[in-house]
Amino acid sequence: xxxxxxxxTSGAGKTTFAHRHFAATQILSSDAFRGMVADDAxxxxxxxxxxxxxxxxxxxxxxxxxxxxxxxxxxxxxxRAQLVRxxxxxxxxxxxxxxDVPESVCIARNEExxxxxxxxxxxxxxxxxxxxxxxxxxxxxxxxxxxLRTPAEISGAAFEVEP
Ligand code: ATP
Numbered sequence: 573x574x575x576x577x578x579x580x581t582s583g584a585g586k587t588t589f590a591h592r593h594f595a596a597t598q599i600l601s602s603d604a605f606r607g608m609v610a611d612d613a614x615x616x617x618x619x620x621x622x623x624x625x626x627x628x629x630x631x632x633x634x635x636x637x638x639x640x641x642x643x644x645x646x647x648x649x650x651x652r653a654q655l656v657r658x659x660x661x662x663x664x665x666x667x668x669x670x671x672d673v674p675e676s677v678c679i680a681r682n683e684e685x686x687x688x689x690x691x692x693x694x695x696x697x698x699x700x701x702x703x704x705x706x707x708x709x710x711x712x713x714x715x716x717x718x719x720l721r722t723p724a725e726i727s728g729a730a731f732e733v734e735p
């Protein structure tokens with residue numbers, strides 16, 4: 573039983589990856605929750621309310637023993653700490669999946685996306701936060717850290733959910 577925490581900058585492919593490996597109902601996306609609470613998946617002012625709702629639903633799912641995937645950047649330590657705490661409260665294993673994609677690739681992908689017009693500096697900041705985060709993920713409490721660094725590692729990943 574795991575709480576799977578996706579970690580990666582905008583454009584790294586977290587949503588794409590999550591939907592390739594998990595059922596849509598298992599994935600809690602910060603964008604989707606912003607949409608639910610504020611009618612706009614990009615409304616950053618709705619972030620606190622969106623994560624409140626996301627954590628509540630994640631807690632309900634974990635209490636019921638359901639594998640849950642968090643699709644958010646999670647490049648900041650406090651955001652991850654809340655998720656590790658939630659997993660512990662429900663006695664499940666927090667697992668990190670890091671999509672470590674070059675900054676330039678993420679920026680180029682976002683330039684093609686009509687819904688990601690926030691500028692390259694945002695991805696650059698997230699990339700710096702990600703680099704700082706990498707060496708401490710074990711110590712933060714993640715029981716397994718899957719650090720995927722290349723397109724081949726990302727496209728070749730496979731999951732086995734153990735009963
Ligand atoms: P955000 O944090 O902004 O929501 P994200 O990390 O969830 O971004 P996705 O929405 O999955 O990223 O993907 C961003 C863009 O990159 C999409 O246009 C998607 O089609 C493309 N993409 C995702 N994964 C890959 C991949 N492995 N190879 C090429 N393009 C990809």
